[in-house]
Amino acid sequence: MFRVTVGKVANAMRGTVGITSSRVVAVRYSHGAEESAEDFDKRYEKYFNRDGIDGWEIRKGMNDLLGMDLVPSPKIIESGLRACRRVNDIALAIRWMEGCKDKCGDQKATLYPYLLERVTPTLKELGIPTIEELGYDKPELALKSVFDM
Known part of the structure; x- marks a missing residue:
């Protein structure tokens, strides 16, 4: 709804005032101040x-x-x-590490x-094994390549 309204106002202003479309797009898609990397890290840590x-x-x-x-980070x-x-979900911790690796x-x-x-x-403090210690970094049932035979 808002996008349609902004588009109609932009078309009206373009005809009367002569505003180029690049200025209208910049106004339409702008939103708030950017967050610094430290603030981003603190927000997710919190x-x-x-x-x-x-x-x-x-x-x-x-x-x-x-x-x-x-x-x-x-x-x-x-x-x-x-x-x-804290929620005692070791499988989630391992998937989290796997996702970060990916x-x-x-x-x-x-x-x-x-x-x-x-x-x-x-990881050592919490008693969580790494992906490599579990063997999840290598496929378990993969067939040997025909080029390696």
């Missing part, structure tokens, strides 16, 4: 450190983070792992070891 957070809310926060175009990963431990994309060889190095003390 979200995962809330008292009384349940498994559904943890999953929602993790899903929101993994849906963004970013790799979570080690501080956010640690607070997510601690939240998983978010590294083509930088997996350089970025994931850095994340793992920073998060390993927390």
